[in-house]
Amino acid sequence: MEEAEVVVIGGGIIGSAIGFQLAVRDFGRVVIVERGAGPGEGSTGASSSIVRTLYSRPETVRMALHGQAAYRNWAEFTGIEQPRSRFHSVGMLWMMGYGNAEASTARDRLIDQGGRAEVLDAAGVHTLFPALSTCAEPFDLSGRIPHTCRPLEAALFEPDAGFADPTGANQDLIEAARREGAEVLFRAEVEAVRKEGNRVTGVDLADGRTIRAPLIVNAGGPWCNRLNDMAGARLGWTINPTRVQVGYRLRPAEVPEPIPVVADATTGIYFRPEASGQQILFGSVLAEDESEQVDPDHYKTGADAAFLDSKIHALHHRLPDLPYRGTLTGIAGLYSINEEDVHPILGPTAVEGWWVANGFSGHGFKLAPMVGSMMARAITGVTRPFDTDVPISFFGVDRTPLTVHEKNVLA
Numbered sequence: 001m002e003e004a005e006v007v008v009i010g011g012g013i014i015g016s017a018i019g020f021q022l023a024v025r026d027f028g029r030v031v032i033v034e035r036g037a038g039p040g041e042g043s044t045g046a047s048s049s050i051v052r053t054l055y056s057r058p059e060t061v062r063m064a065l066h067g068q069a070a071y072r073n074w075a076e077f078t079g080i081e082q083p084r085s086r087f088h089s090v091g092m093l094w095m096m097g098y099g100n101a102e103a104s105t106a107r108d109r110l111i112d113q114g115g116r117a118e119v120l121d122a123a124g125v126h127t128l129f130p131a132l133s134t135c136a137e138p139f140d141l142s143g144r145i146p147h148t149c150r151p152l153e154a155a156l157f158e159p160d161a162g163f164a165d166p167t168g169a170n171q172d173l174i175e176a177a178r179r180e181g182a183e184v185l186f187r188a189e190v191e192a193v194r195k196e197g198n199r200v201t202g203v204d205l206a207d208g209r210t211i212r213a214p215l216i217v218n219a220g221g222p223w224c225n226r227l228n229d230m231a232g233a234r235l236g237w238t239i240n241p242t243r244v245q246v247g248y249r250l251r252p253a254e255v256p257e258p259i260p261v262v263a264d265a266t267t268g269i270y271f272r273p274e275a276s277g278q279q280i281l282f283g284s285v286l287a288e289d290e291s292e293q294v295d296p297d298h299y300k301t302g303a304d305a306a307f308l309d310s311k312i313h314a315l316h317h318r319l320p321d322l323p324y325r326g327t328l329t330g331i332a333g334l335y336s337i338n339e340e341d342v343h344p345i346l347g348p349t350a351v352e353g354w355w356v357a358n359g360f361s362g363h364g365f366k367l368a369p370m371v372g373s374m375m376a377r378a379i380t381g382v383t384r385p386f387d388t389d390v391p392i393s394f395f396g397v398d399r400t401p402l403t404v405h406e407k408n409v410l411a
């Protein structure tokens, strides 16, 4: 029987961030157990990996800003000279149908927390991003209702936002965790959680091994409910594994660069460049596209034709030079949606030694570096460079659900 100080269940972006931060704080023997053959097999591998900071709650804005600083300085954060993941600092444009006052309020929320943001009018958007239509008129995706474009009043620009490489970042954190002494076991599925009374004492793996540990972290992503059941932990939150789709379209030279990350409430999509600008990746910002609850072991991993058809119309509206030729492909991955307030649930539970990092609701990639440091600081008491000052209790298991502007990925 093996012994460890802590077992982290799940080697996605969250589990690897926690494992790395525990190991770098010298917390004894840290073991990450991942049932997949490598990193990126869960939500993380399908992630659009957008790293932006506009949230309803100032604390989440600040945590996202600190996560962004980690991704923007990834070599220093991970201690890897040539990391696999690179930050693409393309900026993010929020085309939310804002009036000037609303856009200024959103800008001030970011600036108050130490971020950079500016309000642009239609001419300002056109100067920075000539490929984008600046129309603010709501759009009928079926094309049946005639549409006359009218320019937007105000958009919000986050110049420091961008995106990274999700599986590369996950691999980097695994490498950094190993370098700091953590053990990372792939093809290692937890089948049972051992307990004595109300205290966890270890995990049983599917291959017959047992690892004894007084502290176990559930970083199981969309499988988190099963793990909480194994530990007998009732969090009192509803977390649903939810199928979410993304499409890809080639970007021919007719569509001029630069293209930022765009959130487009007029048509309900988001998009960003992909594959060194050769493609456009697009998805939905609508709550109705985050409602398909599934079994995380059995769901359709390709995108639906109906989803791609409607979203491509929206993309053509926003990028009018995008030609109608070219292959359209798509995938589906999983969000773990915390139905109460779409924010993560972090920290100790009522079961002694059982900690959770669950319910990321579509925000887990950008928050992961700070989730790792928050959890590790709470466990070890050690503070490190890059740590966020947002208290873990803000996301605590026993909190009252937070009030947010929208109960979807924009939260």
Ligand SMILES: Cc1cc2nc3c(=O)[nH]c(=O)nc-3n(C[C@H](O)[C@H](O)[C@H](O)COP(=O)(O)OP(=O)(O)OC[C@H]3O[C@@H](n4cnc5c(N)ncnc54)[C@H](O)[C@@H]3O)c2cc1C
Pocket: 009, 010, 011, 012, 013, 014, 015, 033, 034, 035, 036, 040, 041, 042, 043, 044, 045, 046, 047, 048, 049, 050, 051, 188, 189, 190, 191, 219, 220, 221, 222, 223, 227, 244, 245, 246, 332, 333, 334, 335, 360, 361, 362, 363, 364, 365, 366, 367
């Ligand atoms: C289409 C899509 C787009 C997204 N876009 C963004 C975005 O732009 N920005 C952003 O911030 N976030 C985004 N997200 C969300 C983000 O990707 C997730 O919040 C994040 O990846 C969650 O990481 P995780 O480590 O919790 O989960 P996962 O990556 O799913 O990792 C959990 C791991 O636990 C393992 N596991 C489960 N059960 C067991 C067991 N019994 N034993 C051992 N291992 C086990 C699984 O195999 C899995 O690898 C997106 C997600 C999707 C699907």
